[in-house]
Amino acid sequence: MTKENFYDILKKIPKAELHLHVEGMVSHDTVLFLYNRTCPEKKYTKKDIEELFKFRDFSDFISAFISIQQMFTIDDFSLLLRDMEKYFLRNGIVYSEVFIAPTSFIRAGMDFSKIMDIMVAGVREIKENHGIEIKYLIDVSRGFGLENALNNLNLTIELNKKYPEIIGIGLGGDENKGPATEFVQAFEKAKSARLKLVAHAGEVVGAESIEDAVQLLHVSRIGHGISSIFSEKVQKLLSEKNVALECCPTSNVFTKCYVKKIEEHPIKPLYKNGVPITLNSDDPTFFNVELLDEFYNLYKYLDFSLEDIKELICNSFEYSFLTPEQKKEYLDKVAAQWGVLFS
Ligand SMILES: [Zn+2]
Numbered sequence: 126m127t128k129e130n131f132y133d134i135l136k137k138i139p140k141a142e143l144h145l146h147v148e149g150m151v152s153h154d155t156v157l158f159l160y161n162r163t164c165p166e167k168k169y170t171k172k173d174i175e176e177l178f179k180f181r182d183f184s185d186f187i188s189a190f191i192s193i194q195q196m197f198t199i200d201d202f203s204l205l206l207r208d209m210e211k212y213f214l215r216n217g218i219v220y221s222e223v224f225i226a227p228t229s230f231i232r233a234g235m236d237f238s239k240i241m242d243i244m245v246a247g248v249r250e251i252k253e254n255h256g257i258e259i260k261y262l263i264d265v266s267r268g269f270g271l272e273n274a275l276n277n278l279n280l281t282i283e284l285n286k287k288y289p290e291i292i293g294i295g296l297g298g299d300e301n302k303g304p305a306t307e308f309v310q311a312f313e314k315a316k317s318a319r320l321k322l323v324a325h326a327g328e329v330v331g332a333e334s335i336e337d338a339v340q341l342l343h344v345s346r347i348g349h350g351i352s353s354i355f356s357e358k359v360q361k362l363l364s365e366k367n368v369a370l371e372c373c374p375t376s377n378v379f380t381k382c383y384v385k386k387i388e389e390h391p392i393k394p395l396y397k398n399g400v401p402i403t404l405n406s407d408d409p410t411f412f413n414v415e416l417l418d419e420f421y422n423l424y425k426y427l428d429f430s431l432e433d434i435k436e437l438i439c440n441s442f443e444y445s446f447l448t449p450e451q452k453k454e455y456l457d458k459v460a461a462q463w464g465v466l467f468s
Pocket of ligand 1: 407
Protein backbone atom coordinates (compact mmCIF):
# COMPACT_ATOMS: atom_id res chain seq x y z
CA MET A 126 0.00 0.00 0.00
CA THR A 127 1.37 3.46 -0.84
CA LYS A 128 1.96 5.99 1.92
CA GLU A 129 -0.79 8.18 0.50
CA ASN A 130 -3.31 5.33 0.45
CA PHE A 131 -2.37 4.30 3.95
CA TYR A 132 -3.00 7.78 5.38
CA ASP A 133 -6.17 8.19 3.37
CA ILE A 134 -7.67 4.92 4.62
CA LEU A 135 -6.43 5.11 8.22
CA LYS A 136 -7.82 8.60 8.63
CA LYS A 137 -11.31 7.29 7.87
CA ILE A 138 -11.19 4.54 10.52
CA PRO A 139 -12.52 5.84 13.86
CA LYS A 140 -9.71 5.86 16.41
CA ALA A 141 -9.12 6.69 20.06
CA GLU A 142 -5.95 8.19 21.51
CA LEU A 143 -5.19 7.58 25.19
CA HIS A 144 -1.83 9.22 25.80
CA LEU A 145 -1.79 12.81 24.73
CA HIS A 146 -0.96 16.02 26.61
CA VAL A 147 -3.14 19.06 25.84
CA GLU A 148 -0.10 21.35 25.69
CA GLY A 149 1.46 18.88 23.24
CA MET A 150 -1.19 19.75 20.67
CA VAL A 151 -0.37 23.47 20.69
CA SER A 152 0.32 24.63 17.14
CA HIS A 153 3.54 26.39 16.03
CA ASP A 154 1.42 29.45 15.23
CA THR A 155 0.13 29.60 18.80
CA VAL A 156 3.66 29.15 20.20
CA LEU A 157 4.97 31.92 17.94
CA PHE A 158 2.16 34.17 19.13
CA LEU A 159 2.96 33.40 22.80
CA TYR A 160 6.71 34.05 22.36
CA ASN A 161 6.20 37.34 20.57
CA ARG A 162 3.69 38.51 23.13
CA THR A 163 6.04 37.58 26.02
CA CYS A 164 9.21 39.09 24.43
CA PRO A 165 8.04 41.48 21.67
CA GLU A 166 11.54 43.01 21.31
CA LYS A 167 12.98 39.68 20.09
CA LYS A 168 10.65 39.40 17.06
CA TYR A 169 10.63 35.60 16.90
CA THR A 170 10.10 33.95 13.52
CA LYS A 171 8.67 30.56 12.52
CA LYS A 172 12.24 29.32 12.12
CA ASP A 173 13.04 30.21 15.76
CA ILE A 174 10.04 28.15 16.86
CA GLU A 175 11.23 25.17 14.79
CA GLU A 176 14.63 25.43 16.57
CA LEU A 177 12.89 25.43 19.94
CA PHE A 178 11.40 22.01 19.16
CA LYS A 179 14.81 20.38 18.57
CA PHE A 180 15.66 18.64 21.85
CA ARG A 181 18.94 17.15 22.99
CA ASP A 182 17.46 14.95 25.73
CA PHE A 183 14.53 14.35 28.07
CA SER A 184 15.19 17.24 30.47
CA ASP A 185 15.59 19.58 27.49
CA PHE A 186 12.10 18.55 26.38
CA ILE A 187 10.63 19.02 29.89
CA SER A 188 12.13 22.56 30.03
CA ALA A 189 10.62 23.50 26.65
CA PHE A 190 7.28 22.06 27.76
CA ILE A 191 7.26 24.06 31.01
CA SER A 192 8.45 27.28 29.34
CA ILE A 193 5.49 27.15 26.94
CA GLN A 194 3.07 26.45 29.81
CA GLN A 195 4.44 29.48 31.66
CA MET A 196 3.58 31.84 28.82
CA PHE A 197 -0.10 30.91 28.86
CA THR A 198 -2.73 33.29 30.19
CA ILE A 199 -6.29 32.27 30.89
CA ASP A 200 -7.46 33.65 27.52
CA ASP A 201 -5.02 31.45 25.59
CA PHE A 202 -6.81 28.22 26.44
CA SER A 203 -9.34 28.96 23.72
CA LEU A 204 -6.45 28.97 21.21
CA LEU A 205 -5.31 25.62 22.59
CA LEU A 206 -8.81 24.18 22.21
CA ARG A 207 -8.87 25.18 18.53
CA ASP A 208 -5.45 23.53 18.04
CA MET A 209 -6.76 20.37 19.74
CA GLU A 210 -9.90 20.31 17.59
CA LYS A 211 -7.81 20.52 14.41
CA TYR A 212 -5.48 17.76 15.62
CA PHE A 213 -8.35 15.33 16.28
CA LEU A 214 -9.98 16.11 12.92
CA ARG A 215 -6.70 15.71 10.98
CA ASN A 216 -6.18 12.24 12.46
CA GLY A 217 -9.71 10.84 12.46
CA ILE A 218 -9.74 10.56 16.27
CA VAL A 219 -13.26 10.22 17.71
CA TYR A 220 -12.43 9.63 21.38
CA SER A 221 -9.54 10.74 23.57
CA GLU A 222 -8.41 10.83 27.19
CA VAL A 223 -5.96 13.71 27.46
CA PHE A 224 -3.63 14.89 30.21
CA ILE A 225 -3.62 18.40 31.55
CA ALA A 226 -1.01 19.42 34.13
CA PRO A 227 -2.10 22.07 36.65
CA THR A 228 1.17 22.75 38.53
CA SER A 229 2.84 25.30 36.22
CA PHE A 230 -0.43 27.15 35.66
CA ILE A 231 -1.13 27.35 39.40
CA ARG A 232 2.44 28.53 40.06
CA ALA A 233 1.91 31.25 37.47
CA GLY A 234 -1.01 32.48 39.60
CA MET A 235 -3.88 31.05 37.56
CA ASP A 236 -7.06 29.55 38.98
CA PHE A 237 -7.05 25.96 37.72
CA SER A 238 -10.81 25.56 38.22
CA LYS A 239 -11.36 28.48 35.85
CA ILE A 240 -9.02 26.88 33.32
CA MET A 241 -11.06 23.67 33.51
CA ASP A 242 -14.34 25.61 33.13
CA ILE A 243 -12.96 26.81 29.77
CA MET A 244 -11.48 23.43 28.81
CA VAL A 245 -14.69 21.55 29.59
CA ALA A 246 -16.88 24.07 27.76
CA GLY A 247 -14.47 23.75 24.82
CA VAL A 248 -14.64 19.96 24.58
CA ARG A 249 -18.44 20.08 24.87
CA GLU A 250 -18.45 22.41 21.87
CA ILE A 251 -16.12 20.06 19.94
CA LYS A 252 -18.47 17.16 20.75
CA GLU A 253 -21.46 19.15 19.58
CA ASN A 254 -19.78 20.23 16.33
CA HIS A 255 -17.93 17.05 15.36
CA GLY A 256 -19.12 14.22 17.64
CA ILE A 257 -15.57 13.87 19.06
CA GLU A 258 -15.57 12.92 22.77
CA ILE A 259 -12.71 14.18 24.97
CA LYS A 260 -12.08 13.33 28.63
CA TYR A 261 -9.40 14.77 30.95
CA LEU A 262 -6.87 13.09 33.22
CA ILE A 263 -5.23 15.55 35.62
CA ASP A 264 -1.48 15.26 36.02
CA VAL A 265 -0.04 14.80 39.52
CA SER A 266 3.54 15.41 38.54
CA ARG A 267 6.42 13.28 39.85
CA GLY A 268 8.73 16.28 39.88
CA PHE A 269 7.10 18.42 42.60
CA GLY A 270 6.64 15.98 45.50
CA LEU A 271 3.70 14.44 47.37
CA GLU A 272 2.20 17.63 48.76
CA ASN A 273 1.84 19.10 45.27
CA ALA A 274 0.40 15.79 44.03
CA LEU A 275 -2.17 15.79 46.84
CA ASN A 276 -3.14 19.39 45.99
CA ASN A 277 -3.67 18.44 42.35
CA LEU A 278 -5.61 15.36 43.45
CA ASN A 279 -7.91 17.39 45.72
CA LEU A 280 -8.61 19.74 42.82
CA THR A 281 -9.41 16.73 40.63
CA ILE A 282 -11.81 15.26 43.20
CA GLU A 283 -13.72 18.57 43.30
CA LEU A 284 -13.71 18.98 39.51
CA ASN A 285 -14.82 15.37 38.99
CA LYS A 286 -17.96 16.09 41.04
CA LYS A 287 -18.72 19.04 38.78
CA TYR A 288 -17.71 17.68 35.38
CA PRO A 289 -18.08 14.08 34.10
CA GLU A 290 -15.41 14.91 31.51
CA ILE A 291 -12.76 14.97 34.29
CA ILE A 292 -12.25 11.29 34.99
CA GLY A 293 -8.99 10.72 36.86
CA ILE A 294 -5.33 11.33 37.50
CA GLY A 295 -2.06 10.50 35.77
CA LEU A 296 1.45 10.47 37.21
CA GLY A 297 3.64 12.38 34.74
CA GLY A 298 6.91 14.31 34.70
CA ASP A 299 10.44 13.07 35.18
CA GLU A 300 10.59 9.51 36.56
CA ASN A 301 14.12 10.10 37.86
CA LYS A 302 12.87 12.82 40.18
CA GLY A 303 9.98 11.00 41.88
CA PRO A 304 9.61 7.24 42.28
CA ALA A 305 6.12 5.70 42.54
CA THR A 306 6.68 4.87 46.23
CA GLU A 307 6.42 8.59 47.04
CA PHE A 308 2.90 8.82 45.64
CA VAL A 309 1.14 5.82 47.18
CA GLN A 310 -0.93 8.01 49.52
CA ALA A 311 -2.21 10.15 46.64
CA PHE A 312 -3.16 7.13 44.52
CA GLU A 313 -4.91 5.40 47.43
CA LYS A 314 -6.98 8.50 48.04
CA ALA A 315 -7.76 8.78 44.32
CA LYS A 316 -8.82 5.14 44.22
CA SER A 317 -11.21 5.67 47.15
CA ALA A 318 -12.66 8.64 45.29
CA ARG A 319 -13.29 6.24 42.36
CA LEU A 320 -11.05 8.18 40.01
CA LYS A 321 -9.37 6.49 37.04
CA LEU A 322 -5.63 5.94 37.52
CA VAL A 323 -2.72 5.90 35.05
CA ALA A 324 1.02 6.58 35.30
CA HIS A 325 3.97 7.28 33.04
CA ALA A 326 6.56 4.61 33.92
CA GLY A 327 9.41 2.73 32.29
CA GLU A 328 10.03 5.66 29.95
CA VAL A 329 13.47 6.69 31.24
CA VAL A 330 13.83 4.28 34.21
CA GLY A 331 14.04 0.44 34.28
CA ALA A 332 11.20 -2.09 34.43
CA GLU A 333 11.02 -1.91 38.25
CA SER A 334 9.37 1.49 37.82
CA ILE A 335 6.55 -0.17 35.85
CA GLU A 336 6.15 -2.90 38.44
CA ASP A 337 5.88 -0.26 41.19
CA ALA A 338 3.24 1.71 39.28
CA VAL A 339 1.15 -1.45 38.77
CA GLN A 340 1.59 -2.97 42.23
CA LEU A 341 1.76 0.13 44.45
CA LEU A 342 -0.36 2.66 42.56
CA HIS A 343 -2.86 0.19 41.03
CA VAL A 344 -2.96 1.97 37.69
CA SER A 345 -5.04 0.68 34.76
CA ARG A 346 -2.53 1.74 32.09
CA ILE A 347 1.17 2.56 31.86
CA GLY A 348 2.43 5.51 29.83
CA HIS A 349 5.33 4.30 27.62
CA GLY A 350 6.55 1.30 29.64
CA ILE A 351 9.22 0.44 27.09
CA SER A 352 11.77 -0.75 29.66
CA SER A 353 9.42 -3.73 30.19
CA ILE A 354 11.31 -5.22 27.22
CA PHE A 355 14.13 -5.97 29.69
CA SER A 356 11.93 -7.97 32.10
CA GLU A 357 9.88 -11.05 31.26
CA LYS A 358 8.45 -10.85 34.79
CA VAL A 359 7.06 -7.36 34.17
CA GLN A 360 5.67 -8.33 30.74
CA LYS A 361 3.89 -11.26 32.40
CA LEU A 362 2.52 -8.95 35.10
CA LEU A 363 1.13 -6.55 32.46
CA SER A 364 -0.52 -9.40 30.51
CA GLU A 365 -1.97 -11.08 33.59
CA LYS A 366 -3.36 -7.87 35.08
CA ASN A 367 -4.44 -6.70 31.62
CA VAL A 368 -2.63 -3.38 32.09
CA ALA A 369 -2.01 -1.81 28.68
CA LEU A 370 1.04 0.14 27.62
CA GLU A 371 0.41 3.50 26.00
CA CYS A 372 3.28 3.27 23.51
CA CYS A 373 4.52 6.51 21.93
CA PRO A 374 7.43 5.38 19.69
CA THR A 375 8.58 8.71 18.23
CA SER A 376 8.49 10.37 21.65
CA ASN A 377 10.95 7.71 22.87
CA VAL A 378 13.25 8.34 19.90
CA PHE A 379 13.25 12.08 20.68
CA THR A 380 14.03 11.63 24.35
CA LYS A 381 16.78 9.16 23.35
CA CYS A 382 16.73 6.98 26.45
CA TYR A 383 16.18 3.37 25.37
CA VAL A 384 15.89 3.85 21.59
CA LYS A 385 17.84 6.03 19.20
CA LYS A 386 15.79 5.34 16.06
CA ILE A 387 12.30 4.09 15.31
CA GLU A 388 13.52 0.70 13.99
CA GLU A 389 14.92 -0.08 17.47
CA HIS A 390 11.61 0.45 19.26
CA PRO A 391 10.49 -2.67 21.21
CA ILE A 392 6.75 -2.25 20.48
CA LYS A 393 6.60 -5.27 18.13
CA PRO A 394 8.29 -7.81 20.45
CA LEU A 395 6.18 -6.55 23.36
CA TYR A 396 3.04 -6.93 21.23
CA LYS A 397 4.08 -10.43 20.11
CA ASN A 398 4.79 -11.39 23.74
CA GLY A 399 1.16 -10.64 24.63
CA VAL A 400 1.58 -7.32 26.42
CA PRO A 401 -1.58 -5.22 25.78
CA ILE A 402 -0.52 -2.33 23.52
CA THR A 403 -2.11 0.96 22.46
CA LEU A 404 -0.50 3.44 20.07
CA ASN A 405 -0.23 7.15 20.85
CA SER A 406 1.65 10.31 19.92
CA ASP A 407 2.29 11.86 23.40
CA ASP A 408 3.06 15.46 22.34
CA PRO A 409 2.49 15.78 18.58
CA THR A 410 3.87 19.32 18.18
CA PHE A 411 6.94 18.69 20.34
CA PHE A 412 7.87 15.44 18.57
CA ASN A 413 6.68 16.43 15.11
CA VAL A 414 4.53 13.31 14.84
CA GLU A 415 0.78 12.72 14.82
CA LEU A 416 -1.21 9.54 15.43
CA LEU A 417 -1.53 8.70 11.71
CA ASP A 418 2.26 9.09 11.34
CA GLU A 419 2.81 6.67 14.24
CA PHE A 420 0.56 4.06 12.57
CA TYR A 421 2.50 4.51 9.34
CA ASN A 422 5.80 4.11 11.24
CA LEU A 423 4.63 0.75 12.59
CA TYR A 424 3.54 -0.38 9.12
CA LYS A 425 6.68 0.80 7.33
CA TYR A 426 9.49 0.27 9.85
CA LEU A 427 8.27 -2.12 12.54
CA ASP A 428 6.69 -4.99 10.64
CA PHE A 429 3.08 -4.42 11.75
CA SER A 430 0.54 -5.88 9.31
CA LEU A 431 -2.79 -4.18 8.58
CA GLU A 432 -4.48 -6.76 10.82
CA ASP A 433 -2.07 -5.87 13.66
CA ILE A 434 -2.91 -2.20 13.10
CA LYS A 435 -6.63 -2.97 13.26
CA GLU A 436 -6.05 -4.72 16.60
CA LEU A 437 -4.20 -1.66 17.96
CA ILE A 438 -7.09 0.56 16.88
CA CYS A 439 -9.54 -1.74 18.68
CA ASN A 440 -7.24 -1.69 21.73
CA SER A 441 -7.45 2.09 21.81
CA PHE A 442 -11.15 1.74 22.68
CA GLU A 443 -10.82 -1.52 24.62
CA TYR A 444 -8.32 -0.08 27.11
CA SER A 445 -10.04 3.31 27.45
CA PHE A 446 -12.18 4.26 30.43
CA LEU A 447 -15.40 4.09 28.38
CA THR A 448 -18.19 1.82 29.65
CA PRO A 449 -18.50 -1.66 28.05
CA GLU A 450 -21.57 -0.46 26.09
CA GLN A 451 -19.75 2.60 24.75
CA LYS A 452 -16.73 0.48 23.83
CA LYS A 453 -18.94 -1.92 21.89
CA GLU A 454 -20.55 0.94 20.01
CA TYR A 455 -17.16 2.30 18.90
CA LEU A 456 -15.74 -1.16 18.11
CA ASP A 457 -18.76 -1.91 15.90
CA LYS A 458 -18.07 1.33 14.03
CA VAL A 459 -14.39 0.37 13.56
CA ALA A 460 -15.40 -3.07 12.21
CA ALA A 461 -18.02 -1.60 9.86
CA GLN A 462 -15.68 1.06 8.48
CA TRP A 463 -12.81 -1.42 8.15
CA GLY A 464 -15.13 -3.71 6.20
CA VAL A 465 -16.09 -0.92 3.82
CA LEU A 466 -12.55 0.35 3.24
CA PHE A 467 -10.89 -3.04 2.85
CA SER A 468 -13.67 -4.85 0.95
ZN1 LIG B 1 3.34 11.60 28.18
